Amino acid sequence: MTLLSTPPIEYSMDVLLKDGGVNTARTRLLRRRSMDTRTVVSATGRRFTVDSFGSGSGFVVVHGSGVTAMNYRRFARRLADGISVHLYDRGGRDGAPGVGLDGDIADLTAVLTATGARKVFGHSYGGFVALEAARALSLDGLAVYDPACAAGGLFPTDFIEPMAEALVAHDTALAMTLLSRGQGAAGALSRLPIAAQKVLARIFFRTPIGRQFEQLLPSVLAEARAAVANTDAARYTAITAPTILAAGAASPPYFRAICDAIAVAIPGSARADIPRATHNAPIAAARALTSQVDRWFRSD
Template sequence: MQTVTSADGTRIAFERHGEGPPLILLHGGSAPQYWKPVVPRFAEDYTVIVPHRRGVGESDDSAEYSLERGVADVRAVIDAVDGTPVLFGHSFGGLLAIEAARTASVAKLVAYEPAVLVGEYRQQAGLASQMQKRIDDGDRREAMKFYVREVMHGGDIDDLDGWLAEWPPWPDIVALTENIARINRAIEQYRLPESLEIDAPTLLLTGTEGPPHLRDGVRAVGEALPDNQFVEFGGIGHGGPTEAPDRITAEVRAFIGGRKLQ
């Protein structure tokens, strides 16, 4: 494990796997272990860097949090690696990747269903406050179940408990409840600019089974980014990189190499 100091003095930890050009994987609301199925598939040809988001894993934390601090953490990792990296972010990690790429030098940008809320959904989401209410009532587990139902299933699933029983992060992810509530506050405060000035070639990814509000968000990002490739994967949801790691990594590899599979 290596560490770097972010702009406000917070220590950010990151893993390093393999050798080759740098590829930074940014996890979302889950833990950095999210990328476990993906790392070996990239580490054959890339130096895979997996930062631990502030307050998660081996990284330190701070009393205050904002999207800007999260972006500063990513920039600190970018500055610490050799070469110009590719950024690949999932969910909130996708939003961090997009915002970091606006000011940092990156070779290419990949985002799978970045946590960007648009339109009517953004106005009435309130996920952070709904989570906080359950936390304040002393039921962190219910707060996390509410989050999973909304973010993984768009609020619509018949047997959430049955699904959770088969979901590898459960129940360990309950330990991240407060951390996830605060990143949702940052997500809800974020307004997507009409135009994103990002020089790096960009690949935007989504799955046909992802939550509608995130599928709307990734398309809105595409409209704000004139120069992008957009790929929709049939039959997979918001957890695409772990649900179908072979399909996702093949597409990302092709994009990095200047080819297109779909």
Template sequence: MEESTTRSSDGAPVPVRSTGTGPGVVVLHGGGVGQREYQRLAAALAPRCTVHLYDRRGRPGSAPLDGTETLATDLADLAAVLAHTGARRLLGHSGGGFLALQAGLVLPLDRIAVYDPGLHVDGQPSFAFLEPFEEAVRRGQHARAMTVMARAVHPQELGARLPYPLAELMTRAFLRTSVGRRFVELLPTVPPEVRRIVEHGGPASDYAGIDAEVLLVAGGRSADYFAAHCAALADAVPRARAVVLPGASHNAANVARPAFVQPFADFLAAPVDAVTG
């Protein structure tokens, strides 16, 4: 990958990693992870798109968190990456999907694709877990924090159906893996990013001002509210359509199997004036 650095409006450095050929696409990672977890996706898209990855604040190599970050901070960083790369297309996953859709309201974009976007539409899903989660993060109770959040955000998963003590044991085992250790390192970035999603919750019509073409994709094995949100936004946004990928879980974007990548590559690589149906 080619590495470069741009600067946000406040002077903060934003390292960018780029690969591939074709229309420029900026990938926006989900919460609790960074661009590293999307390198398989970037490699799979690279034959048809020039893919740009960057880490949001609080990740190693990016600007540290100082507690003043807002949605405007995230959008300024993204705007700097778009200007630096010349890209006008986004692919956002989970919390990155929220940022991608918010960007569609204020930044010049041609196409936006999202997978399981992390939204708060018409009060769903419930974010009642947020305060206990924040408290556990403050206390350094990593297994508790991750268990509380996972049981609320992914109610279809085994950990949400088990008694809480067993679910936390599963989390502790996960924390011993390399991915789990990286997640713990980035755990402090999650509460403020989730807070921003809650603060900008509302009806799907809040996104009606997006001019770009939008592909809203939900996983068939993800929580039901992802598909419901995608369908609601498809009705509200003028040039949007919703798709459910059978058999795909919330982490399918990180695994990036060919059947998952194909609809995103088709949408993001197509000419802007193509009919997308």
């Protein structure tokens, strides 16, 4: 629902279609799975909470832009059967200032230390943060899904400065429209006329997830700029962790090209395309993805 996470309109429709009040036994089971919460202090001085599902050291989830850890709870609960999944909010949520890439890496390091986890899953911009962190950290496993980074100059950038101008003008509907059109991650919706997309954006902003996203648009822009600052995929040759670079088969094709470029740079890395999965698959807890993540992180 974001530049660097998931297309918001697509995500809201996904929720309506998949969760629309259907109280299945499976849904009740997922909601009952216990959650433990602890407070972590990063090297930056930031204090934040980590929510852990399941048992054991497990893995840490680094979420995308425009969203919070709360949006990944379904993903965590679906995987928390004999393995633990740790969620936390990156900086810039709840009205707090953003922490930048270095701050994001420091926060992730603090979560790994506090939980004892040695594996990381990153989605979209969170995938970029995870890749950058893995250049310096010693990890036992790394998996990224649709990583939003500029490796090979493959990530779209034309929308970034027009989006910035729209935010300066306080036109969040236009900013959202430019983001959606620039990424192309909302499928056919991304190709609607600008006026029609602005109407849809305003409708989206009336929903709880939409209000959250609208508030986070400035951080989405800042993270977009950080993600495209370096196009050299060779920087990831420093990663020594077993790495899986995954992309959604139904995501924009540039994510698969980015994964291909990074896979060449990381020794022994593996590529995976997730059938039928869109960019928002982690938030939707799509089984095509969660079954693969479960297999990756249980393999040893």
